[in-house]
Amino acid sequence: MNQKFIASLIVVLVTFSMLLAACQPAPAAAPEEPVQPAAEEITLRWRTRPDNQAEIDVYSSVSAELDGAMEGVTLVYEPGGSETSSYQDVLKTEIGAGTAPDVFWIPGTDIADFATRGLIMDLKSMADKTDGFKTTDFYSGPMYHMTFNPTTGKTGEALWGLPRDVSTFVLYLNLDLIAEAGADDPRELAKAGKWDWDAFLDVSKKVSELGSDVYGYGANAWWGPYGVWINSAGGGFFNADRTACALDTPEAIEGLTFERKLYVEEKVAVPYGEDSEPPFLAGKVGMFQNGRWATPGTRANANFTWDVVELPMGPEGMGNWLFWGAYVVNAKTQHPEEAWKLVQMLTTAETQGKISALGTNIPSRVSQAALDSFLTFTPPDNNQAFLNGIAEASNPTAEGPLWAGSWPNYDSIMGPMISKVLNGEMTIDEYKQSICVEANKAFTQ
Amino acid sequence: MHKDAESTNITRIETFINIVTGWHFFLSFAGLILLFFIIFKQLFSNLPSWLMFIGTISIIFLVGTSFFAGIQLRKRTRVGRTISLVINYLGFIFSFIALLQVLGVFLGVDALAKTFGSGIGWLAGVLAGYLIHAAGDQFHFRIQIEELFRKIGKYIALVFFTIFLFRVGLIKALIYLGKQIIIPTNLMIAFLVILFGIAIWLMWREETGIYLHRNNAQTEALEGYLFLSPNLLGFLIFFAFPLVFSFYISLTDWDAFGNSNFIGLANYLTIFRLNLKPLASATQNFIQVMDGSIYSELLRFNLFGKYFVLGAADARFWISLRNTLVFCIVTVPLSAIPALLLSNILNSKIPGMKIFRAIYFLPSIAAVVGISLIWQWLYNATIGYINYFITLGLQFINSIFATSYPIALIRWLSESRTALLAIIIVSAWQTMGFNTVLFMAGLQNIPKELYEAATVDGAGRWAKFWKITLPLLAPTTFFVITTTTIQALQVFEQVFIMTNPPGSPGTSTLTIVLYLYQNGFQRFQQGYGAAIAWVLFIVIFAVTLLQFRSQRRTGAYDV
Amino acid sequence: MNSFRLSKILVNTITYIILTAFALVMLFPFLYMFATSLKTPNDTFTYPPRFFPREQSTIELDGYDEPLPLYFVLANGEKKEYALVQSGIPAGVYADPNDLETAFAVPLAFVKPAIGGGEVTLPDGTVQELMDVPVEGKIMQLVQVNRTALGRFVDPEDTTKEIYQVVRTSEPATRITAHPENYIHVLKMENMERSLTNTILVTIFVVVGQMVTSVMGGYAFARLRFPGRDKLFLFYLGTIMIPFVMLIIPLYQLMVLFGWTDKLASLIFPWIFTAYGTFLMRQFFITVPKDIEEAALMDGASRFEILYRIFLPAAAPALATLATFTFLYAWNSFFWPLVIINTGNYENHVLTLTLNMLRGRASDSANLILAGAAISILPPFILFILGQRFFIESAMSSGVKG
CATH class of the missing domain: 1.10.3720.10 (MetI-like)
Incomplete structure (x- = not known):
């Protein structure tokens, strides 16, 4: 009994003392408590979605540097979730619960959702007072949406934040496989201006003939990859003023039909929905379509000769995306002025250069110096392929939010149906009949 | 002499009961004032409406029962003591929890987690002490050795545990607690806790109990509720209430950002909004028979040679x-x-x-x-x-x-x-x-x-x-x-x-x-x-x- | 008699085969997890999959800066380890114009136009020149039908012996290795060290807290008479069946109100008051004989003393059951932390959340993800191995009593 006694005593003591010890100052004290009355130093929390540990380290060091540069402000960087752990949704819940950071990054597609829900701050009035600030320093595609005012329906009448970086698709090439298959080098074809859908299909077929577990082409299952084929056939997700679905236009159908051919008829692609990255890194995929963010992983894991090439030309051009995301300011922040300053500092050429040196993204500022230095971040040797993707000449489509409806809803209708098409579970005709009836439900009536 | 002592004793008990009676009347009065302010939107107007509703109901309840307790105590009945104890106990618990909450004790677990890692090794020492203590069992034949083992084990465990406490920041915690408690609002809540505590003590005393005709059944019932209370209160707050609350939420268009409108059964109606229509042929497009802007096709089937399509407003x-x-x-x-x-x-x-x-x-x-x-x-x-x-x-x-x-x-x-x-x-x-x-x-x-x-x-x-x-x-x-x-x-x-x-x-x-x-x-x-x-x-x-x-x-x- | 024994042996063998087969099915995923968690990232992508962590064998050869990878090649009919010295050598695929099926891949550099050759029109209409192609030491006159790339392999013992063949389909020579540093690496990622501490802390709190409230509540239900007791107990019983998902939205709102979102408090305090634990303890306490308790009451012991000195020591098996289930529940829970602890607050993650993050952050490194999974799965396993009987008897009693 005595033995039981001391055991229980310990248990009780542990609980009690833990409760007691628990009282020491919590780093993020309860939000209703005033944060250090009359403090000169204010704390700003900021967040951006990194894709790997190396990026977390760089953002942390950027945060430390900016902390030193900003008077009277303490910066706290927090990484936030990854793509699979629904970064945006979690952010929204945090804003709802009042625990969100002051400044955060969100993908371009979500700007409208955040802005129309009143979760982020319109920075226009502050920006107008800021010396030397020009929205034209950034790519115009993203800035169209960043300055869109949903109440007036016009662009240039608001400012929701500034783009962190841009990115675009290329094809990551397994040169060993392509050489073994005896196919033409896509880089040479691109230089010669012969890199089109036919040439692409030819290379894919040759590579996939090498074996039943070898594929010519691979891409992951989200809107980016299929969007490219639709764009390059001259189609798009929405009509011109982004107020209705355009997924059933002849152009969109043409693009999708070609992509379906890769998956269903010719079977040259990694089955739709399977993650293409593992087989690519295992040396079983000839051409892997992905953005700049796949570069660090390929550098680290590929033990074959690899490089990148721009996407093939479709009937209406390359049709690439201009992916982007932006730093925005929490509508509930206590320190809007400081937050706006932080947004600007996070998007200076210097900061962007540091981050793009990692190899994950391309600076969002339009400047030759930035582009020139980007070219030096090898491998891949052919960095020019990325720049070709976002060059004015190839007319990239800027990733964009849906001001007239809900992008998350639109995506959740479009994605499953297109995946059925590419899996061969739905014919193009069936798709054509129903896609826009369903997808138009995502627009506010 | 003896009689004298008894009578002073009785006057003391009488005074105590009177104090508590006054306290109850005061409580119900204070509750009334609070109620008045709440109803005329002077206080807490920023709180969500459901919370106001619950708050108002519990204050009305408090006013009523406290008043009742006061009257019963004036009559010196057993029931008065029971109700008084229950009210004061609840008041004590809730104000104590509120105190812990404003002092940041609950949130302090986070801080503990931060330092817990550095102290965790010392807990092994506690375990070692316990093992030594337990090893005493091997020496049943020599009681002195057994005792010695037990003692040494106990001290080792205690020493390591103290080290552990210091490692995880006991001192800092105490300093922080001290700083927090002198904030006026916190001090007021602490004072309230003490008041409730005193009221409980005054009523619970053996003498008061006997004076108010305490019997065994009453004691047992009170003890029963006392033992059940930690579980029951937690269970009500974290289980029963959310369950009811959940039904209320389902009747609104609550959106996680604090906006909510009461919309009745609309959510349920959306879920169950179905539409069955016959089809001319197996492949007929369903938009031709149903409003595509409301329904989505759920399934089509063949019944006695005729084709039907089932549409749902929320097909997902x-x-x-x-x-x-x-x-x-x-x-x-x-x-x-x-x-x-x-x-x-x-x-x-x-x-x-x-x-x-x-x-x-x-x-x-x-x-x-x-x-x-x-x-x-x-x-x-x-x-x-x-x-x-x-x-x-x-x-x-x-x-x-x-x-x-x-x-x-x-x-x-x-x-x-x-x-x-x-x-x-x-x-x-x-x-x-x-x-x-x-x-x-x-x-x-x-x-x-x-x-x-x-x-x-x-x-x-x-x-x-x-x-x-x-x-x-x-x-x-x-x-x-x-x-x-x-x-x-x-x-x-x-x-x-x-x-x-x-x-x-x-x-x-x-x-x-x-x-x-x-x-x-x-x-x-x-x-x-x-x-x-x-x-x-x-x-x-x-x-x-x-x-x-x-x-x-x-x-x-x-x- | 003999045939009886034979049939018995047969039955036993079949029994063991079935049992072992199931055991393998049950164990394989865990074995796979441990094996993969010790691999290099490259090694996780091989196909056919290799169970044990392996690494490419290499050899240092004079004249080459880097160690060269070794492959098995067929040299003169026997399998030998050769070193790959160069890959991606442009080569042609050559075949006899009359027998296009049998083709040989030979580096372009070794092929010369055949003297007095000429051109041949192939069935697909292309015109190809006849070439002198060295195949297995002989020169053959063939036409090129395709292109490919080859690797040059040399015999490490005699670097003049060389063989050209496709690298991808060559069988690499490997040796077994282990990379336990994956575990250290993954603990440094996503703040996993901290989330391990958090999980331990939360589990301790929940287990201890739930035991305290359940014991007290169970004792009250079992032994003390108070008005409304049976109705309350029925109410408790009725709620055991209610699924947790019912509570997730209102409880979330409650936490927002308390300011507990993102805080460990939200993982602890709502979970220490359960109907199930109270029910379990009540069922146990009811079986404790009443006479000891009554004697103690006579002696003037308080209820707390009785609970502490008489009931608690007797309740060890029931407490162990409760602790086991609560431990597993607290350690493994995911849905609630996912909802209430947001990704931004790295400080307060628990292991399951970190695993969910890791899945995105290290999606291309199965070795790291599975090392993370192993870290979350190991502690319950170790406890299970230590107290195997306990776990299983707890499970058994849950069925009989329920």
């Missing part, structure tokens, strides 16, 4: 319901039948039985998240083991029977046809071992004599299994099936981890709970999410009831 809900039911119907037998088989084999007392039992049990103690991550890689269509094993198997068959089955490449998680099956396999795999153990427990309760008698009668293995084992195992079977079903109807984690985006490909693995999560925490229609939760509850309730019924009918429940 019905799809998720179908997926969940399919999942449940397949998973339950898949995890129960092998378990029944294995438990019968294991029950035959063969050597090594315990090792096998332990191995089968293993999956059920691992986190579903971890399990799902493992299987996700096993299922990988291009480099995963499962396809590799199938390929090996097919090659083997091909080489033996000279057949030519193609090499399999099953896209487990990326094809609508197989994705749900893949999830089912993982879930059945995980629950099978636990069910095996449950069946073994059931088997052990079957009297051996029955089998012996059956053997004498010349019954074979099968006959014994069908005639004895299965009927007598019915209660266990019922338990296994019910628990597995309830679990299966709530499947979420496997789908969330293994499919990307969750519920894909298409909507083939969208389950109800996942759909609830998407609505509540991705699209921020928490009202709608709560309505889905209630529908799910009704489904679970119905299924369980159905099982109870069939169980009754077979009469196995009486065993």
Whole structure:
């Protein structure tokens, strides 16, 4: 009994003392408590979605540097979730619960959702007072949406934040496989201006003939990859003023039909929905379509000769995306002025250069110096392929939010149906009949 | 002299009771004033309306009962003491919790977690002390040595524990606590705690109790509530209240950002809004018969040669319901039948039985998240083991029977046809071992004599299994099936981890709970999410009831 | 008699085969997890999959800066280890114009136009020149039908012996290795060290807290008479069946109100008051004989003393059951932390959440993800191995009592 006694005593003591010890100052004290009355130093929390540990380290060091540069402000960087752990949704819940950071990054597609829900701050009035600030320093595609005012329906009448970086698709090439298959080098074809859908299909077929577990082409299952084929056939997700679905236009159908051919008829692609990255890194995929963010992983894991090439030309051009995301300011922040300053500092050429040196993204500022230095971040040797993707000449489509409806809803209708098409579970005709009836439900009536 | 002491004693008790009586009248008066302010929106007007509602009701309750307690105490009745104790106890507990909350004690767990790591090693010292203490048991024959061990053990444990406390920041915590408590509002709450405490003490005293005709039943009832109170209060706050609250939320369009309007049953109406229309031909486009801006096609079917199409305003809900039911119907037998088989084999007392039992049990103690991550890689269509094993198997068959089955490449998680099956396999795999153990427990309760008698009668293995084992195992079977079903109807984690985006490909693995999560925490229609939760509850309730019924009918429940 | 024994042996063998087969099915995923968690990232992508962690064998050869990878090649009919010295050598695929099926891959550099050759029109219409192609030491006159790339392999013992063949399909020579540093690496990622501490802390709190409230509540239900007791107990019993998902949205709102979102408090305090635990303890306490208790009451012991000195020591098995289930529940829970602890607050993650993050952050490194999974799965396993009987008997009793 005595033995039981001391055991229980310990248990009780542990609980009690833990409760007691628990009282020491919590780093993020309860939000209703005033944060250090009359403090000169204010704390700003900021967040951006990194894709790997190396990026977390760089953002942390950027945060430390900016902390030193900003008077009277303490910066706290927090990484936030990854793509699979629904970064945006979690952010929204945090804003709802009042625990969100002051400044955060969100993908371009979500700007409208955040802005129309009143979760982020319109920075226009502050920006107008800021010396030397020009929205034209950034790519115009993203800035169209960043300055869109949903109440007036016009662009240039608001400012929701500034783009962190841009990115675009290329094809990551397994040169060993392509050489073994005896196919033409896509880089040479691109230089010669012969890199089109036919040439692409030819290379894919040759590579996939090498074996039943070898594929010519691979891409992951989200809107980016299929969007490219639709764009390059001259189609798009929405009509011109982004107020209705355009997924059933002849152009969109043409693009999708070609992509379906890769998956269903010719079977040259990694089955739709399977993650293409593992087989690519295992040396079983000839051409892997992905953005700049796949570069660090390929550098680290590929033990074959690899490089990148721009996407093939479709009937209406390359049709690439201009992916982007932006730093925005929490509508509930206590320190809007400081937050706006932080947004600007996070998007200076210097900061962007540091981050793009990692190899994950391309600076969002339009400047030759930035582009020139980007070219030096090898491998891949052919960095020019990325720049070709976002060059004015190839007319990239800027990733964009849906001001007239809900992008998350639109995506959740479009994605499953297109995946059925590419899996061969739905014919193009069936798709054509129903896609826009369903997808138009995502627009506010 | 003696009489004198008694009378002073009685006056003291009288004074104490009067103090408490006054306290109760004061409480109800203060409550009234508070109520007045609340009703005229002078105070707390920033709080959500439901909270105001609850607050108002509890204040009215407090005013009423406190007043009643005051009157009863004036009459010096037993009931007065009971009610006074209950009110003051509740007041004490709630103000104490409020104090802890404003002092940041609850949130302090975070701070503790930060330093806990650095102190955790010292806890090992506590464990060592305990072991030394326990080692004393070995020396029962020499009481002094035993005592010595116990003492040393105790001191070692205490010393290490103190070190641990300091390592995790006891001093800092105390300083912080001291700083916090002198903030005026906090001090006021602390004062309130003390007042309630004093009132309890005054009423609980032996003398007051006797004076107010305390009896054993009253004491026992009070003690009963006292013992139950931590559990009951927590249970009411964290379980019963949310349950009721959930129903209220389901009647609103709550959106997680604090906006909510009462919309009645609209959420439920959306869920159940269905439309059945005949079709001219099997392939007729459904927009021609239904308003495409409201309904989506759910399914089309052929009934007596005529084609019909069923549309739903929220087709995804019905799809998720179908997926969940399919999942449940397949998973339950898949995890129960092998378990029944294995438990019968294991029950035959063969050597090594315990090792096998332990191995089968293993999956059920691992986190579903971890399990799902493992299987996700096993299922990988291009480099995963499962396809590799199938390929090996097919090659083997091909080489033996000279057949030519193609090499399999099953896209487990990326094809609508197989994705749900893949999830089912993982879930059945995980629950099978636990069910095996449950069946073994059931088997052990079957009297051996029955089998012996059956053997004498010349019954074979099968006959014994069908005639004895299965009927007598019915209660266990019922338990296994019910628990597995309830679990299966709530499947979420496997789908969330293994499919990307969750519920894909298409909507083939969208389950109800996942759909609830998407609505509540991705699209921020928490009202709608709560309505889905209630529908799910009704489904679970119905299924369980159905099982109870069939169980009754077979009469196995009486065993 | 003999045939009886034979049939018994047969039955036993079949029994063991079935049991072992199931055991393998149950164990394989865990074995796979441990094996993969010790691999290099490259090694996780090989197909056919290799169970044990393996690494490419290399050899240092004079004249080459880097160690060269070794492959098995067929040299003169026997399998030998050769080193790959160069890959991606442009080569042609050559075949006899009359027998296009049998083709040979030979580096372009070794092929010369055949003297007095000429051109041949192939069935697909292309015109190809006849070439002198060295095949297995002989010169053959063939036409090129395709292109490919080859690797040059040399015999490490005699670097003049060389063989050209396709690298991808060559069988690499490997040796078994282990990379336990994956575990250290993954603990440094996503703040996993901290989330391990958090999980331990939360689990301790929940287990201890739930035991305290359940014991007290169970004792009150079992032994003390108070008005409304039976109705309350029925209410408790009725709620055991209510699924947790019912509460997730209202409880979330409650936590927002308390300011507990993102805080460990939200993982602890709502979970220490359960109907199930109270029910379990009540069922146990009811079986404790009344006479000792009554004697103690006579002696003037308080209820707390009775609970502490008489009931608690007797309740060890029931407490163990409760602790086991609560431990597993607290350690493995995912849905609630997912909802209430947001990704931004790295400080307060628990293991399951970290695993969910890791899945995205290290999606291309199965070795790291599975090392993370192992870290979350190991502690329950170790406890299970230590107290195997406990776990299983707890499970058994849950079925019989329920």
